[in-house]
Amino acid sequence: MFFIADLHIHSHYSRATSKDLNLETLYQWARVKGIHVVGTGDFTHPQWFRELQEKLEPDGNGLFRLKNPPAMPALPGMKVQDIDVRFCLTSEISSIYKYGDKVRKNHNLVYAPDFDTVARINARLSQIGNLASDGRPILGLPSRDLLEIVLTTSDQAYLVPAHVWTPWFSTLGSRGGYDSVDECFRDLSHHIFAIETGLSSDPAMNWQWSALDRFTLISSSDAHSPQKLGREANLFNTERSYEGIFNAIKTQQGFLGTYEFFPEEGKYHHDGHRKCGISWLPEQSVQHSCLCPQCGQPLTIGVLHRIQKLSDRPMPQRPQGAAGFDYIIPLPEILAEIKGSGTASKAVQQAFHQTISTFGNEFNVLKEVPVADLGKQGGPVLAEAIRRMRAREVKPVPGYDGLYGVVKIFEEGEIKDLSGQLYLLGGQEKPAAKNKPAARKDKNKTGEDQFSLF
Structure with a gap:
Protein backbone atom coordinates (compact mmCIF):
# COMPACT_ATOMS: atom_id res chain seq x y z
CA MET A 1 0.00 0.00 0.00
CA GLU A 265 15.26 27.26 1.06
CA GLY A 266 17.23 25.49 3.79
CA LYS A 267 19.03 27.52 6.44
CA TYR A 268 22.52 26.47 5.42
CA HIS A 269 22.55 26.13 1.64
CA HIS A 270 24.93 29.01 0.86
CA ASP A 271 28.04 30.08 2.73
CA GLY A 272 27.55 33.24 4.69
CA HIS A 273 27.62 35.51 7.68
CA ARG A 274 24.13 36.42 8.81
CA LYS A 275 25.14 39.38 10.98
CA CYS A 276 26.74 41.15 8.02
CA GLY A 277 24.27 39.95 5.39
CA ILE A 278 26.86 37.99 3.40
CA SER A 279 25.48 35.10 1.29
CA TRP A 280 27.92 33.54 -1.16
CA LEU A 281 28.42 30.66 -3.52
CA PRO A 282 31.45 28.46 -2.73
CA GLU A 283 33.67 30.11 -5.33
CA GLN A 284 33.02 33.54 -3.83
CA SER A 285 33.93 32.29 -0.39
CA VAL A 286 37.17 30.75 -1.64
CA GLN A 287 38.14 34.02 -3.30
CA HIS A 288 37.83 35.70 0.12
CA SER A 289 39.55 32.89 2.09
CA CYS A 290 36.15 32.02 3.60
CA LEU A 291 36.20 35.20 5.71
CA CYS A 292 33.50 37.84 5.97
CA PRO A 293 34.68 40.91 4.01
CA GLN A 294 33.02 43.27 6.47
CA CYS A 295 34.10 41.99 9.89
CA GLY A 296 36.78 39.42 9.09
CA GLN A 297 35.03 36.58 10.95
CA PRO A 298 34.98 33.07 9.43
CA LEU A 299 31.97 32.38 7.24
CA THR A 300 29.63 29.53 8.08
CA ILE A 301 30.41 27.09 5.28
CA GLY A 302 27.14 25.89 3.82
CA VAL A 303 25.97 22.57 2.49
CA LEU A 304 26.56 23.36 -1.18
CA HIS A 305 30.21 24.19 -0.49
CA ARG A 306 30.73 21.19 1.78
CA ILE A 307 29.34 18.76 -0.79
CA GLN A 308 31.45 20.27 -3.55
CA LYS A 309 34.54 19.89 -1.38
CA LEU A 310 33.99 16.19 -0.70
CA SER A 311 32.36 15.13 -3.97
CA ASP A 312 34.15 13.28 -6.77
CA ARG A 313 31.65 13.87 -9.59
CA PRO A 314 31.13 17.13 -11.48
CA MET A 315 27.45 16.28 -11.95
CA PRO A 316 24.99 14.07 -10.05
CA GLN A 317 25.00 10.42 -11.01
CA ARG A 318 21.98 8.55 -9.75
CA PRO A 319 23.02 5.19 -8.28
CA GLN A 320 21.46 2.11 -9.82
CA GLY A 321 18.20 1.32 -8.07
CA ALA A 322 18.13 4.57 -6.11
CA ALA A 323 14.69 6.05 -5.49
CA GLY A 324 13.75 9.39 -7.01
CA PHE A 325 12.52 12.60 -5.44
CA ASP A 326 10.38 15.61 -6.12
CA TYR A 327 10.13 19.12 -4.71
CA ILE A 328 7.39 20.72 -2.68
CA ILE A 329 6.77 24.17 -1.25
CA PRO A 330 4.67 24.17 1.94
CA LEU A 331 1.13 25.29 1.12
CA PRO A 332 1.11 28.16 3.67
CA GLU A 333 4.15 29.64 1.92
CA ILE A 334 2.42 29.45 -1.45
CA LEU A 335 -0.71 31.08 -0.05
CA ALA A 336 1.38 33.76 1.68
CA GLU A 337 2.93 34.76 -1.64
CA ILE A 338 -0.49 34.82 -3.29
CA LYS A 339 -1.98 36.91 -0.51
CA GLY A 340 1.05 39.15 -0.09
CA SER A 341 1.17 38.59 3.67
CA GLY A 342 2.86 36.36 6.25
CA THR A 343 2.02 32.71 6.76
CA ALA A 344 0.47 33.53 10.15
CA SER A 345 -1.81 36.27 8.78
CA LYS A 346 -5.58 35.92 9.00
CA ALA A 347 -5.93 35.98 5.22
CA VAL A 348 -3.48 33.11 4.73
CA GLN A 349 -4.98 31.08 7.58
CA GLN A 350 -8.46 31.46 6.09
CA ALA A 351 -7.22 30.49 2.64
CA PHE A 352 -5.37 27.47 4.07
CA HIS A 353 -8.49 26.38 5.96
CA GLN A 354 -10.67 26.64 2.86
CA THR A 355 -8.14 24.97 0.55
CA ILE A 356 -7.67 21.97 2.85
CA SER A 357 -11.43 21.64 3.32
CA THR A 358 -11.87 21.66 -0.46
CA PHE A 359 -9.16 19.15 -1.36
CA GLY A 360 -8.81 16.97 1.76
CA ASN A 361 -5.18 17.52 2.79
CA GLU A 362 -2.04 19.44 1.87
CA PHE A 363 -0.28 16.71 -0.11
CA ASN A 364 -3.38 16.31 -2.25
CA VAL A 365 -3.07 19.99 -3.20
CA LEU A 366 0.69 19.94 -3.71
CA LYS A 367 1.03 16.70 -5.67
CA GLU A 368 -2.18 14.83 -6.45
CA VAL A 369 -5.04 17.06 -7.64
CA PRO A 370 -4.86 17.85 -11.38
CA VAL A 371 -4.05 21.47 -12.11
CA ALA A 372 -7.29 21.85 -14.07
CA ASP A 373 -9.29 20.80 -11.01
CA LEU A 374 -7.31 23.18 -8.83
CA GLY A 375 -8.25 25.95 -11.25
CA LYS A 376 -11.94 25.07 -11.17
CA GLN A 377 -12.22 24.79 -7.41
CA GLY A 378 -9.31 26.83 -6.09
CA GLY A 379 -8.96 29.58 -8.66
CA PRO A 380 -6.41 30.34 -11.38
CA VAL A 381 -3.70 31.81 -9.15
CA LEU A 382 -3.45 28.76 -6.91
CA ALA A 383 -3.57 26.47 -9.93
CA GLU A 384 -0.74 28.33 -11.67
CA ALA A 385 1.33 28.40 -8.48
CA ILE A 386 1.03 24.63 -8.06
CA ARG A 387 1.76 24.06 -11.75
CA ARG A 388 4.96 26.07 -11.51
CA MET A 389 6.06 24.33 -8.32
CA ARG A 390 5.55 20.92 -9.93
CA ALA A 391 7.41 22.06 -13.05
CA ARG A 392 10.20 23.63 -10.94
CA GLU A 393 9.58 27.02 -12.49
CA VAL A 394 10.54 28.93 -9.37
CA LYS A 395 13.14 31.44 -8.25
CA PRO A 396 14.88 30.43 -5.01
CA VAL A 397 16.80 32.94 -2.89
CA PRO A 398 19.24 30.73 -0.92
CA GLY A 399 19.38 30.56 2.85
CA TYR A 400 22.66 30.91 4.74
CA ASP A 401 24.12 30.92 8.26
CA GLY A 402 20.87 29.93 9.97
CA LEU A 403 18.56 32.11 7.85
CA TYR A 404 15.94 30.31 5.77
CA GLY A 405 15.89 30.96 2.04
CA VAL A 406 12.82 32.02 0.10
CA VAL A 407 11.30 30.38 -2.99
CA LYS A 408 9.46 32.87 -5.17
CA ILE A 409 6.87 31.66 -7.66
CA PHE A 410 5.58 34.91 -9.18
CA GLU A 411 7.10 38.14 -10.41
CA GLU A 412 5.95 41.51 -9.09
CA GLY A 413 2.44 42.27 -10.33
CA GLU A 414 1.99 38.88 -11.95
CA ILE A 415 -0.66 37.65 -9.52
CA LYS A 416 -2.86 40.59 -10.46
CA ASP A 417 -2.37 39.81 -14.14
CA LEU A 418 -3.36 36.18 -13.62
CA SER A 419 -6.52 36.77 -11.66
CA GLY A 420 -7.72 40.27 -12.41
CA GLN A 421 -8.05 40.72 -8.68
CA LEU A 422 -6.31 39.45 -5.57
CA TYR A 423 -8.37 36.41 -4.53
CA LEU A 424 -7.79 32.72 -4.02
CA LEU A 425 -11.00 30.75 -4.21
CA GLY A 426 -14.01 31.02 -6.43
CA GLY A 427 -12.48 32.61 -9.53
CA GLN A 428 -13.04 31.10 -12.95
CA GLU A 429 -10.72 33.16 -15.15
CA LYS A 430 -8.38 31.17 -17.33
CA PRO A 431 -4.73 31.43 -16.23
CA ALA A 432 -2.72 33.57 -18.63
CA ALA A 433 0.79 33.85 -17.26
CA LYS A 434 2.71 36.99 -18.23
CA ASN A 435 6.34 37.76 -17.59
CA LYS A 436 6.95 34.19 -16.58
CA PRO A 437 9.76 34.01 -14.00
CA ALA A 438 13.01 32.31 -14.89
CA ALA A 439 12.79 28.64 -14.10
CA ARG A 440 15.18 26.97 -11.70
CA LYS A 441 17.82 25.65 -14.07
CA ASP A 442 18.13 22.15 -12.66
CA LYS A 443 19.85 20.59 -15.63
CA ASN A 444 22.52 23.25 -15.95
CA LYS A 445 23.06 23.61 -12.23
CA THR A 446 22.92 20.14 -10.74
CA GLY A 447 21.10 17.86 -13.15
CA GLU A 448 18.15 17.28 -10.82
CA ASP A 449 15.59 17.35 -13.61
CA GLN A 450 16.75 13.90 -14.64
CA PHE A 451 15.68 12.52 -11.30
CA SER A 452 12.00 13.41 -10.90
CA LEU A 453 9.99 11.04 -8.75
CA PHE A 454 7.12 10.85 -11.22
Missing part, protein backbone atom coordinates in the same frame (compact mmCIF):
# COMPACT_ATOMS: atom_id res chain seq x y z
CA PHE A 2 1.05 3.58 -0.62
CA PHE A 3 1.74 5.80 2.38
CA ILE A 4 3.69 8.88 3.41
CA ALA A 5 5.91 8.93 6.50
CA ASP A 6 7.57 11.77 8.42
CA LEU A 7 10.16 10.02 10.58
CA HIS A 8 11.94 12.92 12.30
CA ILE A 9 10.03 15.29 14.57
CA HIS A 10 10.18 16.59 18.15
CA SER A 11 7.92 16.84 21.19
CA HIS A 12 7.21 19.82 23.41
CA TYR A 13 10.00 18.58 25.71
CA SER A 14 12.69 19.63 23.21
CA ARG A 15 14.14 23.10 23.43
CA ALA A 16 12.83 25.76 21.05
CA THR A 17 9.72 23.76 20.13
CA SER A 18 6.01 24.49 20.25
CA LYS A 19 4.05 23.67 23.40
CA ASP A 20 1.46 22.17 21.03
CA LEU A 21 3.72 19.25 20.11
CA ASN A 22 1.66 16.58 21.83
CA LEU A 23 0.31 13.34 20.41
CA GLU A 24 -3.22 14.61 19.90
CA THR A 25 -2.11 17.67 17.94
CA LEU A 26 0.38 15.65 15.92
CA TYR A 27 -2.45 13.29 15.00
CA GLN A 28 -4.66 16.20 13.93
CA TRP A 29 -1.98 17.87 11.83
CA ALA A 30 -0.86 14.61 10.22
CA ARG A 31 -4.39 14.38 8.81
CA VAL A 32 -4.26 17.99 7.61
CA LYS A 33 -0.99 17.29 5.84
CA GLY A 34 -1.86 13.85 4.50
CA ILE A 35 0.75 11.87 6.46
CA HIS A 36 0.07 8.25 7.39
CA VAL A 37 3.03 7.51 9.70
CA VAL A 38 4.56 10.06 12.09
CA GLY A 39 7.61 9.71 14.29
CA THR A 40 7.04 10.27 17.98
CA GLY A 41 10.34 12.07 18.49
CA ASP A 42 12.11 12.37 21.84
CA PHE A 43 11.47 8.90 23.26
CA THR A 44 14.57 9.30 25.43
CA HIS A 45 12.83 11.98 27.55
CA PRO A 46 11.37 10.28 30.66
CA GLN A 47 8.13 12.28 30.78
CA TRP A 48 7.50 12.01 27.06
CA PHE A 49 8.20 8.28 27.16
CA ARG A 50 5.56 7.94 29.90
CA GLU A 51 3.08 9.84 27.73
CA LEU A 52 3.84 7.56 24.80
CA GLN A 53 3.20 4.49 26.96
CA GLU A 54 -0.03 5.93 28.36
CA LYS A 55 -1.53 7.24 25.12
CA LEU A 56 -0.33 4.84 22.43
CA GLU A 57 -1.15 1.19 21.83
CA PRO A 58 0.68 -1.25 19.53
CA ASP A 59 -1.02 -1.94 16.22
CA GLY A 60 0.56 -5.41 15.98
CA ASN A 61 2.94 -4.36 13.21
CA GLY A 62 5.58 -2.40 15.13
CA LEU A 63 3.72 0.90 14.82
CA PHE A 64 1.30 2.52 17.27
CA ARG A 65 -2.21 3.95 17.34
CA LEU A 66 -3.41 6.82 19.49
CA LYS A 67 -5.82 5.26 22.01
CA ASN A 68 -8.21 8.20 22.10
CA PRO A 69 -7.75 10.22 18.90
CA PRO A 70 -9.40 13.63 18.94
CA ALA A 71 -12.63 13.90 16.98
CA MET A 72 -12.12 17.61 16.36
CA PRO A 73 -9.99 18.76 13.41
CA ALA A 74 -6.78 20.71 13.88
CA LEU A 75 -8.61 23.94 13.04
CA PRO A 76 -12.28 24.51 13.94
CA GLY A 77 -14.62 23.61 11.10
CA MET A 78 -11.89 22.24 8.83
CA LYS A 79 -12.81 19.18 6.77
CA VAL A 80 -10.02 16.68 6.14
CA GLN A 81 -9.69 13.38 4.36
CA ASP A 82 -9.96 10.44 6.75
CA ILE A 83 -6.48 9.03 7.44
CA ASP A 84 -5.66 6.32 9.97
CA VAL A 85 -2.51 7.84 11.46
CA ARG A 86 0.11 5.57 13.01
CA PHE A 87 3.16 6.49 15.10
CA CYS A 88 6.72 5.16 14.93
CA LEU A 89 8.99 5.29 18.00
CA THR A 90 11.79 7.74 17.19
CA SER A 91 14.28 10.03 18.90
CA GLU A 92 17.14 12.36 17.99
CA ILE A 93 20.32 12.38 20.07
CA SER A 94 23.05 15.02 20.10
CA SER A 95 26.56 13.66 20.57
CA ILE A 96 29.26 16.20 21.50
CA TYR A 97 32.69 14.68 22.09
CA LYS A 98 36.33 14.90 21.11
CA TYR A 99 37.80 12.51 18.58
CA GLY A 100 41.05 12.86 16.68
CA ASP A 101 41.97 16.16 18.38
CA LYS A 102 38.75 17.75 17.14
CA VAL A 103 35.41 18.38 18.83
CA ARG A 104 32.66 16.50 17.01
CA LYS A 105 29.00 17.50 17.15
CA ASN A 106 26.79 14.88 15.54
CA HIS A 107 23.01 14.42 15.57
CA ASN A 108 21.62 10.95 15.01
CA LEU A 109 18.13 9.48 14.71
CA VAL A 110 17.27 6.32 16.60
CA TYR A 111 14.30 4.07 15.78
CA ALA A 112 12.78 1.33 17.92
CA PRO A 113 10.07 -1.29 17.28
CA ASP A 114 8.54 -1.43 20.78
CA PHE A 115 8.51 0.12 24.25
CA ASP A 116 10.77 -2.57 25.73
CA THR A 117 13.52 -1.67 23.27
CA VAL A 118 13.11 2.02 24.09
CA ALA A 119 13.37 1.23 27.80
CA ARG A 120 16.64 -0.63 27.26
CA ILE A 121 18.08 2.18 25.15
CA ASN A 122 17.05 4.78 27.72
CA ALA A 123 18.51 2.75 30.58
CA ARG A 124 21.90 2.64 28.87
CA LEU A 125 21.87 6.31 27.88
CA SER A 126 20.76 7.48 31.32
CA GLN A 127 24.08 6.19 32.67
CA ILE A 128 25.88 8.60 30.35
CA GLY A 129 23.89 11.83 30.66
CA ASN A 130 20.73 13.51 31.91
CA LEU A 131 17.92 12.44 29.59
CA ALA A 132 15.41 14.73 31.34
CA SER A 133 17.28 17.92 30.42
CA ASP A 134 16.04 18.06 26.84
CA GLY A 135 13.88 16.06 24.45
CA ARG A 136 16.97 15.87 22.25
CA PRO A 137 19.57 14.98 24.91
CA ILE A 138 23.16 16.13 24.65
CA LEU A 139 25.53 13.30 25.50
CA GLY A 140 29.31 13.03 25.54
CA LEU A 141 28.97 9.83 23.58
CA PRO A 142 30.68 9.23 20.23
CA SER A 143 28.32 8.40 17.38
CA ARG A 144 30.07 5.08 16.93
CA ASP A 145 29.40 4.14 20.56
CA LEU A 146 25.79 5.28 20.35
CA LEU A 147 25.34 2.99 17.36
CA GLU A 148 26.83 0.10 19.36
CA ILE A 149 24.31 0.69 22.17
CA VAL A 150 21.43 0.77 19.67
CA LEU A 151 22.58 -2.43 18.00
CA THR A 152 22.89 -4.32 21.29
CA THR A 153 19.36 -3.47 22.45
CA SER A 154 17.52 -5.04 19.51
CA ASP A 155 18.23 -6.35 16.05
CA GLN A 156 15.33 -4.14 14.92
CA ALA A 157 16.66 -0.91 16.43
CA TYR A 158 18.31 1.38 13.91
CA LEU A 159 20.42 4.53 13.72
CA VAL A 160 20.35 7.03 10.85
CA PRO A 161 22.60 10.12 10.76
CA ALA A 162 20.36 13.19 10.93
CA HIS A 163 20.48 16.16 8.49
CA VAL A 164 23.85 14.81 7.50
CA TRP A 165 25.32 18.04 6.02
CA THR A 166 24.23 20.69 8.53
CA PRO A 167 27.38 22.69 9.42
CA TRP A 168 27.14 22.63 13.20
CA PHE A 169 25.55 19.33 14.20
CA SER A 170 25.86 16.46 11.75
CA THR A 171 28.01 13.57 10.59
CA LEU A 172 29.46 15.41 7.57
CA GLY A 173 28.99 19.05 8.57
CA SER A 174 31.72 21.63 8.00
CA ARG A 175 32.02 22.59 11.68
CA GLY A 176 31.50 19.45 13.73
CA GLY A 177 31.54 16.51 11.38
CA TYR A 178 33.82 14.06 9.65
CA ASP A 179 35.00 13.70 6.07
CA SER A 180 33.20 10.37 5.65
CA VAL A 181 30.56 8.20 7.26
CA ASP A 182 33.17 5.46 7.73
CA GLU A 183 35.45 7.79 9.68
CA CYS A 184 32.59 8.58 12.05
CA PHE A 185 31.25 5.07 12.70
CA ARG A 186 34.49 3.20 12.00
CA ASP A 187 34.19 -0.58 12.52
CA LEU A 188 30.38 -0.36 12.75
CA SER A 189 29.81 1.78 9.66
CA HIS A 190 28.44 -1.18 7.71
CA HIS A 191 25.37 -0.98 9.96
CA ILE A 192 24.51 2.46 8.55
CA PHE A 193 22.16 1.90 5.60
CA ALA A 194 20.55 5.34 5.26
CA ILE A 195 21.29 9.01 5.82
CA GLU A 196 18.95 11.98 6.14
CA THR A 197 19.66 14.67 3.55
CA GLY A 198 18.37 17.63 5.58
CA LEU A 199 16.55 20.71 4.34
CA SER A 200 19.61 22.32 2.70
CA SER A 201 20.46 19.42 0.38
CA ASP A 202 18.55 17.13 -1.94
CA PRO A 203 19.36 13.65 -3.30
CA ALA A 204 20.91 14.98 -6.50
CA MET A 205 23.45 16.97 -4.52
CA ASN A 206 24.34 13.81 -2.58
CA TRP A 207 24.69 11.87 -5.82
CA GLN A 208 27.77 13.95 -6.63
CA TRP A 209 29.78 11.86 -4.15
CA SER A 210 30.22 8.17 -4.94
CA ALA A 211 30.96 7.34 -1.28
CA LEU A 212 27.27 7.90 -0.53
CA ASP A 213 25.94 5.61 -3.25
CA ARG A 214 25.46 2.75 -0.80
CA PHE A 215 23.07 4.71 1.43
CA THR A 216 19.35 5.23 0.98
CA LEU A 217 18.58 8.95 1.14
CA ILE A 218 15.62 9.74 3.38
CA SER A 219 14.05 13.09 4.25
CA SER A 220 11.79 14.22 7.08
CA SER A 221 10.56 17.49 8.51
CA ASP A 222 12.53 17.78 11.79
CA ALA A 223 9.38 19.62 12.84
CA HIS A 224 9.56 21.89 15.88
CA SER A 225 5.84 22.69 15.58
CA PRO A 226 2.94 20.55 14.33
CA GLN A 227 2.34 22.95 11.41
CA LYS A 228 5.80 22.05 10.04
CA LEU A 229 5.00 18.36 9.66
CA GLY A 230 5.66 17.04 6.18
CA ARG A 231 7.81 19.87 4.85
CA GLU A 232 9.95 16.91 3.79
CA ALA A 233 8.67 13.33 3.77
CA ASN A 234 9.24 9.75 2.63
CA LEU A 235 7.03 7.78 0.25
CA PHE A 236 6.45 4.03 0.45
CA ASN A 237 4.56 1.33 -1.39
CA THR A 238 4.84 -1.60 0.99
CA GLU A 239 3.24 -3.03 4.10
CA ARG A 240 2.54 -0.26 6.57
CA SER A 241 4.56 -1.70 9.40
CA TYR A 242 7.83 -1.01 11.21
CA GLU A 243 9.48 -3.94 9.45
CA GLY A 244 7.98 -2.90 6.11
CA ILE A 245 9.32 0.64 6.43
CA PHE A 246 12.87 -0.33 7.33
CA ASN A 247 13.11 -3.25 4.92
CA ALA A 248 12.06 -0.85 2.18
CA ILE A 249 14.71 1.68 3.23
CA LYS A 250 17.39 -1.00 3.47
CA THR A 251 16.63 -2.64 0.13
CA GLN A 252 14.95 0.26 -1.73
CA GLN A 253 12.22 -2.20 -2.65
CA GLY A 254 9.00 -0.42 -1.80
CA PHE A 255 10.75 2.87 -1.01
CA LEU A 256 9.49 5.31 -3.64
CA GLY A 257 11.60 8.32 -2.71
CA THR A 258 11.12 11.64 -0.99
CA TYR A 259 9.39 14.99 -1.12
CA GLU A 260 12.04 17.66 -0.71
CA PHE A 261 12.43 21.32 0.10
CA PHE A 262 14.03 23.21 -2.73
CA PRO A 263 17.46 22.98 -1.04
CA GLU A 264 18.06 26.70 -1.45
